[in-house]
Amino acid sequence: MNINVPEVKVPRIVIIGCGFGGMELAQYLHKADVQIVMLDKNNYHTFQPLLYQVATAGLEADSIAYPIRKIFKGQKNFHFRMGEVTQIVPEQNKIVSTIGELKYDYLLIATGSTTNFFGNKAFETQSMPMKSVTEALNLRSLTLQNFERALLTTDIHEQEALMTFVVVGGGPTGVELAGAICELKKHVLPHDYPELDFRKMRVILVENGAELLQSMCASNRDRAKEYLEELGCEIWLNTGVAKYDGMLAETKTGKQIRTLNLVWTAGIKGVIPDGINAESINPRGRILIDEYCKVKSYENIFAVGDVACMNTGKYPNGHPQVAPVAIQQAQLTGSNFLKANKGLAPVKFDYFDKGSMATVGRNKAVVEVRKIRFGGFIGWFVWMALHLMLLVGYRNKIVVFINWVWNYLNYDRNIRLIIRPFNRNLKA
Numbered sequence: 001m002n003i004n005v006p007e008v009k010v011p012r013i014v015i016i017g018c019g020f021g022g023m024e025l026a027q028y029l030h031k032a033d034v035q036i037v038m039l040d041k042n043n044y045h046t047f048q049p050l051l052y053q054v055a056t057a058g059l060e061a062d063s064i065a066y067p068i069r070k071i072f073k074g075q076k077n078f079h080f081r082m083g084e085v086t087q088i089v090p091e092q093n094k095i096v097s098t099i100g101e102l103k104y105d106y107l108l109i110a111t112g113s114t115t116n117f118f119g120n121k122a123f124e125t126q127s128m129p130m131k132s133v134t135e136a137l138n139l140r141s142l143t144l145q146n147f148e149r150a151l152l153t154t155d156i157h158e159q160e161a162l163m164t165f166v167v168v169g170g171g172p173t174g175v176e177l178a179g180a181i182c183e184l185k186k187h188v189l190p191h192d193y194p195e196l197d198f199r200k201m202r203v204i205l206v207e208n209g210a211e212l213l214q215s216m217c218a219s220n221r222d223r224a225k226e227y228l229e230e231l232g233c234e235i236w237l238n239t240g241v242a243k244y245d246g247m248l249a250e251t252k253t254g255k256q257i258r259t260l261n262l263v264w265t266a267g268i269k270g271v272i273p274d275g276i277n278a279e280s281i282n283p284r285g286r287i288l289i290d291e292y293c294k295v296k297s298y299e300n301i302f303a304v305g306d307v308a309c310m311n312t313g314k315y316p317n318g319h320p321q322v323a324p325v326a327i328q329q330a331q332l333t334g335s336n337f338l339k340a341n342k343g344l345a346p347v348k349f350d351y352f353d354k355g356s357m358a359t360v361g362r363n364k365a366v367v368e369v370r371k372i373r374f375g376g377f378i379g380w381f382v383w384m385a386l387h388l389m390l391l392v393g394y395r396n397k398i399v400v401f402i403n404w405v406w407n408y409l410n411y412d413r414n415i416r417l418i419i420r421p422f423n424r425n426l427k428a
């Protein structure tokens with residue numbers, strides 16, 4: 001069955017995924033003489049940088065997601081179809097999806113990434129990932145349900161496991177999440193569960209390497225570590241988690257910890273529909289692209305963002321998997337497409353790194369923009385302002401801003417709701 005979209009005489013560009021990359025390309029080409037057909041398995045765009053706040057009851061899920069149809073309202077050359085692309089058939093220039101098949105003249109793969117458990121089935125089935133709205137909501141439910149259970153149990157070992165949080169992975173996601181859980185422990189949960197002894201609640205951040213936030217400079221790495229320690233987070237560096245059975249985690253050095261809350265933020269891999277030939281995919285699960293974002297060995301297939309890997313002199317292992325890379329690669333792809341139509345030569349991708357930041361908690365963030373590095377309240381303020389600016393939709397910006405002001409003034413996290421009981425099978 002073919003997906004029903006109007007047949008037109010202009011080229012059809014099919015975009016898979018409305019993340020930062022896919023959304024940017026479709027917007028960039030809003031005036032172009034093309035037909036854009038976007039497919040996404042969800043009908044909304046997710047602002048992933050704030051997922052951890054959904055997971056820790058600071059923000060409603062609706063305020064970090066935005067309906068795709070609304071983003072493109074009024075864009076005449078744009079069509080959206082909700083469906084998951086399962087296969088690409090390059091020889092026939094078509095995609096196969098859960099809602100049917102569709103021919104393309106040009107294809108953009110902007111499917112992003114998913115959690116990488118490195119083939120470990122136990123981690124995959126027993127730990128909690130946090131890469132989608134569904135998973136963030138699952139994590140929120142799990143956390144709150146476990147405190148409800150902690151009140152009921154008379155078994156001290158079970159209570160210890162229910163009140164112990166292990167976050168695996170000391171990158172920005174792990175650091176931000178661990179900080180937010182520590183703040184829940186400090187300001188929120190003791191008021192909700194006064195019968196529990198919160199001295200027993202532990203938050204442990206486990207990192208395989210010698211440092212947290214390895215992509216940042218030494219002063220910010222130390223600063224983030226200090227902030228977390230101030231919040232009461234235990235930091236285990238040079239420590240890999242070797243095993244987890246849903247109750248007991250064991251590190252590679254043999255340390256054991258009882259926990260029913262193990263969050264896995266230790267790795268990601270590209271989401272790649274079937275059909276792309278194996279030599280175009282690197283061992284880290286990313287599609288190899290050239291400096292024009294064209295997928296290796298195809299003429300009319302492009303890939304951008306987390307799913308793509310462009311090896312350059314400056315970035316021999318590909319660019320960082322962050323939103324600005326996806327956006328800039330999509331802009332380049334759009335601009336080269338328009339250039340090609342005018343008979344002009346394409347331009348190579350040159351990433352403009354605007355800097356990086358991570359927030360650890362109230363008045364605590366680390367920011368670096370080139371040689372400028374700072375933290376504390378100013379860092380935290382800059383982090384908030386930038387995230388507000390980047391959020392899609394005025395309503396979302398206002399809702400998030402009000403939530404932040406409320407949480408700041410009241411030391412509160414209002415969305416402590418178990419709306420959908422946690423179910424391990426409900427992943428992305």
Ligand SMILES: Cc1cc2nc3c(=O)[nH]c(=O)nc-3n(C[C@H](O)[C@H](O)[C@H](O)COP(=O)(O)OP(=O)(O)OC[C@H]3O[C@@H](n4cnc5c(N)ncnc54)[C@H](O)[C@@H]3O)c2cc1C
Nearest residue numbers: 017019020021040041048049084085112305306321322323
């Ligand atoms: C918790 C967290 C915090 C982060 N914090 C930051 C930060 O502070 N700053 C920063 O720059 N970056 C951050 N990132 C990374 C950033 O979100 C990603 O780099 C960015 O989203 C990548 O954009 P993308 O377009 O490649 O993919 P995504 O934004 O992941 O979008 C992919 C889209 O494709 C859709 N899709 C996937 N597979 C299919 C399929 N088969 N068929 C149809 N649709 C499909 C998905 O539904 C999704 O809408 C964070 C990520 C996470 C998870």
